[in-house]
Amino acid sequence: MAIRQLPPNLINRIAAGEVVERPASVVKELIENAIDAGASRIDVVASGGGLALIRVTDDGCGMDRRDVALAVERHATSKLSGDNLSEILTLGFRGEALPSIGAVARLTMQSRARGADAAYEASVEGGRKAELKPAPIGAGTRVEVRDLFYATPARLKFMKSERAETMAIADVVKRLALAQAEIAFSLTIGDRTTLRLEACPPGLLDHRLARLGRIMGEDFVADALPVHAARGGIAVEGFAGLPTLHRPNSSQHYLIVNGRPVRDKLLAGAVRAAYGDLVPNGRHPMLALFLTVPPDEVDVNVHPAKTELRFRDAQAVRSLLIAGLREALGQAGHRATASLSKVALARIARPGNGPMPGQGLGPRPHSWNGPSPRAIFAEGAQAPLAHVGSPSADNYAGGDDSAAVDYPLGAARAQLNDTFIIAETEDALVIVDQHAAHERLIYERLKQAFANGGLSRQLLLIPEVVELDAESTERLGAAAQDLERLGLVVEPFGAAAIIVREVPALLGQGNIKGLLRDLADELAEGEGGLVVSERLDHVLSTMACHGSVRAGHRLNAAEMNALLRDMEGTPFSGQCNHGRPTYVELKLADIEKLFQRR
Numbered sequence: 001m002a003i004r005q006l007p008p009n010l011i012n013r014i015a016a017g018e019v020v021e022r023p024a025s026v027v028k029e030l031i032e033n034a035i036d037a038g039a040s041r042i043d044v045v046a047s048g049g050g051l052a053l054i055r056v057t058d059d060g061c062g063m064d065r066r067d068v069a070l071a072v073e074r075h076a077t078s079k080l081s082g083d084n085l086s087e088i089l090t091l092g093f094r095g096e097a098l099p100s101i102g103a104v105a106r107l108t109m110q111s112r113a114r115g116a117d118a119a120y121e122a123s124v125e126g127g128r129k130a131e132l133k134p135a136p137i138g139a140g141t142r143v144e145v146r147d148l149f150y151a152t153p154a155r156l157k158f159m160k161s162e163r164a165e166t167m168a169i170a171d172v173v174k175r176l177a178l179a180q181a182e183i184a185f186s187l188t189i190g191d192r193t194t195l196r197l198e199a200c201p202p203g204l205l206d207h208r209l210a211r212l213g214r215i216m217g218e219d220f221v222a223d224a225l226p227v228h229a230a231r232g233g234i235a236v237e238g239f240a241g242l243p244t245l246h247r248p249n250s251s252q253h254y255l256i257v258n259g260r261p262v263r264d265k266l267l268a269g270a271v272r273a274a275y276g277d278l279v280p281n282g283r284h285p286m287l288a289l290f291l292t293v294p295p296d297e298v299d300v301n302v303h304p305a306k307t308e309l310r311f312r313d314a315q316a317v318r319s320l321l322i323a324g325l326r327e328a329l330g331q332a333g334h335r336a337t338a339s340l341s342k343v344a345l346a347r348i349a350r351p352g353n354g355p356m357p358g359q360g361l362g363p364r365p366h367s368w369n370g371p372s373p374r375a376i377f378a379e380g381a382q383a384p385l386a387h388v389g390s391p392s393a394d395n396y397a398g399g400d401d402s403a404a405v406d407y408p409l410g411a412a413r414a415q416l417n418d419t420f421i422i423a424e425t426e427d428a429l430v431i432v433d434q435h436a437a438h439e440r441l442i443y444e445r446l447k448q449a450f451a452n453g454g455l456s457r458q459l460l461l462i463p464e465v466v467e468l469d470a471e472s473t474e475r476l477g478a479a480a481q482d483l484e485r486l487g488l489v490v491e492p493f494g495a496a497a498i499i500v501r502e503v504p505a506l507l508g509q510g511n512i513k514g515l516l517r518d519l520a521d522e523l524a525e526g527e528g529g530l531v532v533s534e535r536l537d538h539v540l541s542t543m544a545c546h547g548s549v550r551a552g553h554r555l556n557a558a559e560m561n562a563l564l565r566d567m568e569g570t571p572f573s574g575q576c577n578h579g580r581p582t583y584v585e586l587k588l589a590d591i592e593k594l595f596q597r598r
């Protein structure tokens with residue numbers, strides 16, 4: 001077949017294949033146009049999953065007669081003034097969205113230029129343009145898209161359910177609304193308005209957080225840590241959720257680059273590096289980060305739908321994100337997610353509704369099937385405690401205890417089941433998982449000591465011989481030099497045992513046998529000849545686990561209070577090394593509600 005020049009209609013339909021993948025892509029393009037037009041409010045309507053109708057109305061600058069006609073032409077844009085593709089400040093620049101949509105659907109656009117005394121309407125159906133005509137619109141621009149993909153039935157077959165397409169539309173609206181907090185948005189599905197967002201005053205971080213709350217949930221607001229970092233012209237601002245607030249996937253990772261929401265692998269990597277051992281395996285934190293980059297440092301022209309971009313110096317961006325996140329997380333200290341106590345309270349209030357172990361299914365207001373309260377206070381708990389700082393205060397019971405109560409985690413009051421510390425603050429009850437908390441403390445100390453030039457060691461009076469299988473022995477033997485820097489001095493003892501001569505002083509003389517077995521397993525995880533340094537976090541975490549106060553260990557008052565004070569002073573102590581919370585705080589006010597005193 002001879003080569004032929006394709007007709008414009010076909011060219012547009014081919015381009016549409018890339019630009020308009022599904023109804024949500026149309027919504028994205030139309031909202032972006034409204035944002036570029038300087039709108040202060042954008043209303044989106046969709047029905048039939050966006051296939052039947054999409055309508056986007058804005059109060060932006062509008063277009064005059066000539067521009068209304070030109071806007072639906074291919075490669076026609078007002079957004080590139082010169083021929084410089086490296087200084088793009090608008091969301092659009094390709095001059096392709098409207099003609100692409102018009103090629104595969106029925107598109108009608110009405111617009112009035114600001115201050116003009118007439119408004120115009122252009123329409124395109126399956127690529128065929130109608131005559132321009134006057135339109136009854138007061139201000140701004142309204143674009144209506146009906147029967148999407150009617151002109152390309154093949155594409156219709158790829159659509160998911162109406163529900164799924166509607167969800168994708170809502171997601172697009174949310175992402176753009178999150179990026180543009182100063183614009184009011186609404187989304188109406190069929191005849192129900194499902195999202196209504198008022199404009200947030202510019203510049204105020206609190207207001208931006210309010211918008212994030214509407215989109216990411218109020219839990220996020222309660223647990224959001226502010227992020228600020230800047231280096232070499234690149235700046236990142238935003239909010240990162242506490243590590244104890246996590247989700248099963250990364251759909252709540254938002255990255256906005258120069259006002260454009262993007263999906264970028266870079267973010268995932270930075271989040272992994274920054275949160276690392278703070279979030280349980282397979283779970284993802286929540287965050288929204290706004291990156292400001294000089295326009296010539298980023299190439300937005302790498303993808304027809306403009307959802308990806310390329311940084312000139314990706315490494316610099318990555319390390320800035322990591323630094324910003326790390327710092328924000330470090331500031332959080334011992335804070336754990338506030339939503340935990342809500343969950344706990346809800347379960348206590350309605351025991352039938354939560355998967356609480358040992359609890360029957362139906363609500364049983366008058367039965368208690370845990371251990372009897374009497375047993376708890378008789379056995380598990382100890383006598384009333386003196387608080388730290390005043391060892392002579394054994395006259396405590398009910399006496400003045402204001403000093404320790406003022407600490408964030410309060411004064412220890414009892415130990416439950418040799419596992420949990422019960423503490424009291426000014427306005428709350430705090431329950432601490434002693435093992436989880438101690439493990440984190442040791443881990444953080446090990447990391448710090450390592451960073452400061454190595455761990456101090458403690459000589460075992462009688463070296464301990466640990467029998468292991470041959471592979472484990474070999475693995476540990478090979479890693480001996482690395483382990484020594486971690487304070488663990490070992491050497492093979494025959495083919496199937498290891499002799500331990502010194503241990504990290506921080507660990508005390510815990511279960512050395514268990515530690516070596518776990519370390520051998522840990523080393524086996526890596527592929528071929530693993531170096532300890534590559535799994536340093538894991539190795540230190542394994543050590544911490546063995547060095548910490550196990551559940552079932554009785555603590556006295558001073559020990560408990562010391563643990564609480566340590567937690568307050570230690571970064572990341574709100575969760576253990578496995579990402580579980582180390583404590584839960586129940587507000588007195590909420591406890592009062594449980595007893596209907598409020």
Ligand SMILES: Nc1ncnc2c1ncn2[C@@H]1O[C@H](COP(=O)(O)OP(=O)(O)OP(=O)(O)O)[C@@H](O)[C@H]1O
Pocket residue numbers: 029033034037058060061062063071072076077078079091092093094095096097098099141
């Ligand atoms: N809501 C609107 N308000 C004012 N002008 C608009 C609006 N929508 C489109 N336009 C005008 O129509 C032109 C064409 O829009 P279109 O979306 O096709 O291309 P673009 O935004 O320039 O680039 P891209 O293809 O990357 O989106 C725009 O450059 C703009 O001048």
Ligand SMILES: [Mg+2]
Pocket residue numbers: 029032033092093097098
């Ligand atoms: Mg556009």
